[in-house]
Amino acid sequence: MTEKWLEISLTATAAQADLLCGLLDSLGCAGVLVSERKLDTFVVPDPDAVEEGPLQLRAFFPQQPAEVLFERLAALLADYGALLPPLAALAPDARLIDGQDWAHGWKQHFTTLRIGRRLLVRPSWEAVTAGPEDALITLDPGMAFGTGSHETTFLCLEALADRFELQPVPRSLLDVGTGSGILAIAAAALGAERVLACDIDPQACATARDNAVINGVQDRVEVTAAPLEALPAGFDLVVANILAEENVRLAAELVNRLAPAGTLILSGILAEKQALVVAGFELFFPEPPQIHQKNEWLCLIYARPG
DSSP states (O other): OOEEEEEEEEEOOOHHHHHHHHHHHHTOOEEEEETTTTOOSOOOOOTTOOOSSSSEEEEEEESSOOHHHHHHHHHHHHHHHHGSEEEEEEEEOOEEEOOOOOHHHGGGGOOOOOEEETTTEEEEOOOOOOOOOOEEEEOOSSSSSSOOHHHHHHHHHHHHHTTTTSSOOOOEEEEEEEEEEHHHHHHHHTTTTTEEESSSSSSHHHHHHHHHHHTTOOHHHEEOOSGGSSSSOOOOEEEEESHHHHHHHHHHHHTTEEEEEEEEEEEEEEEHHHHHHHHHHHTTTSSSSSSEEEEEEEEEEOOOOO
16 A cells, blocks of 8 residues: 655745744754745755745645644744744645655655854664764764755864864853754763753654764753743853744853853854844844855854953
8 A cells, every 4th residue: 555644735924934944844844845945954955046925835744633733733833922823823734645655755855965164963764884083973864854954954063173172161051942952962072061952842852862872962951941031050151053033032041051261152144134043142242243144044142261
C-alpha cells in the first residue's frame, strides 16, 4: 500500500515564516515549502529573491489526524502572543498525499558545515574525517529548528567558534531558545564545562536532550523549560537566537544572566531591526556591539565590562 503523508497549508507573512517553520518542525514536520521555495534550516534561500504579500507554507507530516495536529499547533501559537497570530488567522487546510520520502529528500540539501577553525556540523549519514582539534557534532534535519545552515544559526555558531579561540576560554553558556540544541551542543563540544539550554516548547527540549545524548555531551548540557527569569546567573556566554522583538523584551533578563566580562550573542535579527535592538540594549552596554551579517540577517555581539 502506498504510504500517505499529511500536508497542511498555512498562510503567513514573511516576518512570521521562520518562527512558524520552527514550530512546525517541533511538531514532527518532515519538510516545509514556502511559496514553492524550500525554506528551513537546510536550504539557504536565494538572497536576491523578493517575496511580496502573504506566503503560502506547505508542511509535510507522517499521516495522523489533522485535527489533533492543529490543536497542538494552536497551543504553541498561543505561547507566542503577538508574535504569531492564532491558528484561524493562518487559514489552515489539510489533505492526505501520496507518500514521498521527505526526510530522505532533505539529504541532498544538508551537508557537513565547517564553521571557524574547529567546529564541524554533520548529518548522521555523511562520513567525516575530523582532525585532532576538530569539535564534531551530529545533527539531522527534521528534529527541530536549527541545523546550522540557516543564516541566524550559522552566525551564532560562527560567533561561538570565534569566542572559543580567545583566552580565557568560556567555561559556561546559557542558550536561550535552544530549539534543536545545536548551540548548546556546539559550546560543549568546543570546551564549555557547563551549558544550560532553555526553550518554552517541551518538544524542543526533548529534541535538544536527545541530540545532547547523540553527541555524548549530556553530562555537560542541561535542558530546561523553566522561564528565563527563573534561571541562575553568572554565565560567561549567553546566546539568544530568537526574534528581534523578543531579544529586546528580554534584554534585562539576558544581561542579568551574564557574568562580569561575559559575552552576549544575539541573533534572529533582520537587518531592518538593527536600530530597534541596539536601542533596546544601549542602557546595558557602554560600547556598541560587533555586528556580523549574512544576507538579510544580523548577529550582535556585546561585551559586558569586567
